[in-house]
Amino acid sequence: MRRPAQHRLGPTAAHGWSHPYTGLAGLAVFYNDGGDPPATPPAGAPAPAAEPPKPGPPPTPAGTFTQEDLDRIAAREKAQGKRSAAKEFAEKHGFNSIEDAEQFIAAARQAEDAKKTEAQKRQEELDRREQELAAREAAAVARERNANRRAVLVGLGATGDDLEDAVALLRVDDDADEQTVADAAAKLKERRPELFGQAAPAPQPAGQMPPAPGGAPAGGPPPRQAPAGKPGDRGREMARLRGKIRDPKAA
Numbered sequence: 169m170r171r172p173a174q175h176r177l178g179p180t181a182a183h184g185w186s187h188p189y190t191g192l193a194g195l196a197v198f199y200n201d202g203g204d205p206p207a208t209p210p211a212g213a214p215a216p217a218a219e220p221p222k223p224g225p226p227p228t229p230a231g232t233f234t235q236e237d238l239d240r241i242a243a244r245e246k247a248q249g250k251r252s253a254a255k256e257f258a259e260k261h262g263f264n265s266i267e268d269a270e271q272f273i274a275a276a277r278q279a280e281d282a283k284k285t286e287a288q289k290r291q292e293e294l295d296r297r298e299q300e301l302a303a304r305e306a307a308a309v310a311r312e313r314n315a316n317r318r319a320v321l322v323g324l325g326a327t328g329d330d331l332e333d334a335v336a337l338l339r340v341d342d343d344a345d346e347q348t349v350a351d352a353a354a355k356l357k358e359r360r361p362e363l364f365g366q367a368a369p370a371p372q373p374a375g376q377m378p379p380a381p382g383g384a385p386a387g388g389p390p391p392r393q394a395p396a397g398k399p400g401d402r403g404r405e406m407a408r409l410r411g412k413i414r415d416p417k418a419a
Contacts, residue, residue: 313342320346320353325364334363 258269
């Protein structure tokens with residue numbers, strides 16, 4: 169605000185400096201001048217411009233649906249249809265609500281499971297008894313088979329510990345008949361006569377040949393037999409047969 173220019177009427181002194189406003193009038197002017205104008209602050213850096221808003225999804229036109237909306241509507245309608253069908257089923261079978269039907273079905277299933285469990289227990293017990301019976305029958309058959317074989321070996325002369333060894337050495341099938349067992353026992357007796365109360369043949373020295381049929385040592389001629397009569401008996405017998413010597417018994 170500019171200071172009002174109020175000039176004093178009349179001549180002014182030209183010497184030196186003098187305040188233009190003096191007296192009461194000057195005070196009034198000085199009071200109303202408003203003072204010095206405020207200093208203008210320095211201009212700062214310009215503020216950054218605000219980013220423009222990002223474009224949002226385009227507005228959905230009225231009367232159209234997205235795929236998510238369609239899926240949600242289809243799922244809701246499907247659930248409603250199931251519940252309506254379940255309610256109709258419950259009412260048709262005499263239930264007041266779906267919950268009553270669910271409780272009845274759950275109780276029936278529990279009873280069926282309990283009945284099935286009891287049947288399984290009975291079946292397991294029956295199977296166990298059948299297995300025990302089969303095991304007892306197999307043991308009885310094995311005892312009878314062992315007794316028959318022991319009887320055959322005892323008949324051939326095996327007793328005591330030799331009998332046990334003979335039973336262990338007898339090799340026949342479990343389903344072999346009596347004749348097969350008897351033949352196998354006879355062959356065992358030939359191989360191991362000491363098990364049946366017979367002396368085992370003495371082992372021959374290594375490298376020695378078996379004796380000749382005449383009793384001579386192996387590899388040598390048979391021994392000469394000693395004459396049964398006196399010397400000359402054979403010649404006299406031949407002469408007698410030829411008629412050269414008369415038989416004393418005939419005279």
